[in-house]
Amino acid sequence: MYLSLLLVLSLQANQAKLSVHWAELSAGEFRDAIARSQGTCLLPFGIMEKHGLHLPLGNDLLNVRYVATNAAQQEYAIIFPEYYFGQIFEAKHEPGTVAYSRGLQLQLLQETTDEMARNGCKKVIIVNGHGGNNSLLPFFAQSQLEAAHDYVVYVMGIMRAGPGEPPHKSDRSTDMHAGESETSLSMIARPDLVHLDRARQESGADQGRLKGLPEGLYTGIWWYARFPNHYAGEGAVASRELGEFEARTWISGLVQAIRAVKADSESLRLQNEFYEQSKKPLQTPQ
Secondary structure, three states, X not given: OHHHHHHHHHHHHHHHHOOOEHHHOOHHHHHHHHHHHOOEEEEEEOOOOOXXXXXXXXXXXXXXXXXXXXXXXXXXXXXXXXXXXXXXHHHOOOOOOXXXXXXXXXXXXXHHHHHHHHOOOOEEEEEEOOHHHOXXXXXXXXXXXXXXXXXXXXXXXXXXXOOOOOOOOOOHHHOOEOOHHHHHHHHHHOHHHOOHHHHHHOOOOOOOOOOOOOOOOOOOOHHHHHOOOOOEOOHHHOOHHHHHHHHHHHHHHHHXXXXXXXXXXXXXXXXXXXXXXXXXXXXXXX
């Protein structure tokens, strides 16, 4: 009885010490982490791009990893190492941008999630921290139906606004990139890398250079046409109050998502059912 109690206490102590970061775990600890996480792993997805003159190139990656770390410490999940291999062609004209080819983006992401699953991550939550991935990631998740996989990919986007949000000092319609909201969050995640004194040295105004096109007609040059400085909004009016609210909102949303994913057994069941039926579509029940 006494030895059993010691064993339980020892196991609980070891679990409490487990890092949420994949790269910080030993091989033995990784096995324990997979068990503790119920095979649920996070892939925080950022980018390397200009963020005005006042924020770092890796701002999206830094912010999303801050959110993922805080969420995983509340509801245990394993966090994959730094990942920034996404869609950012629209910023290739700015220094420091790293833009991989579209084929490599998809291949690398597929092989990454495949490798995560091979190591026991049967529920992979891609936590997007970069607006330029908003089309890429749902497409990637949809493409998992192309061939059979023994794991499920979930995609969670950026969460900022919510009830009780502090009033904004800038125009919300253009607060999209390195503006008030994103800069405020950065003041919480990495305040040492925020330089508000530089934020007014460049314009983040919408230059509206494609006004002749009708609504609903899309062209890839739209972002450059509107925000050629790769800066949208007013970062100079950012505040820690807004940043703290946005951080809490996103972290809370991710905690809820992790819990829901852990409890989800239906997605994989339906996915497997779909794979089987797609082999013989003429025999699919009508």
